[in-house]
Amino acid sequence: MLYYLFEYLDKTLDIPGTGVFQYITFRSALALILSLMISTIYGKKIITFLRNQQVGETVRELGLEGQTQKAGTPTMGGLIIIIATLIPVVLLTKLNNIYILLLIVTTLWMGTIGFIDDYIKIFKKDKQGLKGIFKVIGQVGLGLIVGSVLYFHPGVTVREKSTKPVTFNQTENVISQIPVEHRSTTTTIPFTKNNELDYAQILKPFTDDYQNWAWLVFIPIVIFIITAVSNGANLTDGIDGLAAGTSAISVLALGIFTFISGNIILSSYLNVMYIPNSGEMTVFIAAFVGALIGFLWYNSYPASVFMGDTGSLTIGGIIAVLAISVRKEMLLPVLCAIFFAESASVIIQVTYFKYTKKRFGEGRRVFLMSPLHHHYQKKGYHESKIVTRFWIVTILLAIVSIVTLKLR
Numbered sequence: 001m002l003y004y005l006f007e008y009l010d011k012t013l014d015i016p017g018t019g020v021f022q023y024i025t026f027r028s029a030l031a032l033i034l035s036l037m038i039s040t041i042y043g044k045k046i047i048t049f050l051r052n053q054q055v056g057e058t059v060r061e062l063g064l065e066g067q068t069q070k071a072g073t074p075t076m077g078g079l080i081i082i083i084a085t086l087i088p089v090v091l092l093t094k095l096n097n098i099y100i101l102l103l104i105v106t107t108l109w110m111g112t113i114g115f116i117d118d119y120i121k122i123f124k125k126d127k128q129g130l131k132g133i134f135k136v137i138g139q140v141g142l143g144l145i146v147g148s149v150l151y152f153h154p155g156v157t158v159r160e161k162s163t164k165p166v167t168f169n170q171t172e173n174v175i176s177q178i179p180v181e182h183r184s185t186t187t188t189i190p191f192t193k194n195n196e197l198d199y200a201q202i203l204k205p206f207t208d209d210y211q212n213w214a215w216l217v218f219i220p221i222v223i224f225i226i227t228a229v230s231n232g233a234n235l236t237d238g239i240d241g242l243a244a245g246t247s248a249i250s251v252l253a254l255g256i257f258t259f260i261s262g263n264i265i266l267s268s269y270l271n272v273m274y275i276p277n278s279g280e281m282t283v284f285i286a287a288f289v290g291a292l293i294g295f296l297w298y299n300s301y302p303a304s305v306f307m308g309d310t311g312s313l314t315i316g317g318i319i320a321v322l323a324i325s326v327r328k329e330m331l332l333p334v335l336c337a338i339f340f341a342e343s344a345s346v347i348i349q350v351t352y353f354k355y356t357k358k359r360f361g362e363g364r365r366v367f368l369m370s371p372l373h374h375h376y377q378k379k380g381y382h383e384s385k386i387v388t389r390f391w392i393v394t395i396l397l398a399i400v401s402i403v404t405l406k407l408r
Contacts, residue, residue, distance in 0.1 A: 039290065116130050
């Protein structure tokens, strides 16, 4: 909204200084400051409101140190993240940008699923919350929307250089490099020299018209990524500050990728895929990072509020859509390794338990408890130490991810 106001003031009334809103860097800095202010100043008011409404966490008895003290701590704190993200986004971004619209839809969609889950747990006194099948349906639904838009929308393109003959003086033919924007299912493979993969190539052995059927591969991949990352973030949200801190680091790294991919000069210099209009996502990312850091003010140990599924599912969905939009989804196992480690620990634990129970008549465990952070709690580590070390690992992995811009 403010972007369009200042654009009018600059182009129509020619007021000095108003043109600064054209710069993504300026609007990103403003979005970061504004979201930090909203999440820290008004976050306290939201926490007080949640406490007055008796929106307290029901803690399951898991035999973990300090667990009982957390009973009654306000949850649904993900509302702080959502509000502190969306207000700067609405004020400072180009709202006709398809990537921004997708991210807003993702935030509201996943936030609604998480809110319903938290509502059932708190007010319906059902510790299981929303049934897993309905969560998956919601995640698949979002994946269908995101995948379809990214594939079919004319505003989602990739610019490449193509060689075409250009005629001069009607006698000489010379070859020049002409930038061409086109719809593409190409993605980036990290750590490789020729680092682009077209999902459409998967269908090449089956049909000559594989380019027109690429959506059959692309959309299911988008659905899988959104489901996997959102569930990973949900499992990671188990101790104070873990999900919010690791997510802020990962999203900040994605912000570097979006800024470079949306800048034709930087993308050309670093020889990475140029995605027109994707740079606008940097403003969204700045607002999102500010909201996460502001939320950490209250969520760090000992937490005054928990994000609940309202926050964790939203965080995972946003990270997945950001990575897919900027064609860096293959970096997610590195960038969000903590999410995947938490998910893997649960899958391994459940699978091995069922297998040993069927074979030996007694279920056995690989970890003392899953997800992974609870395993370390059972080993006697204080949760603040676990969180700090997971943050350090995420920082190192974020640096490795950024290094892929040059290391191939």
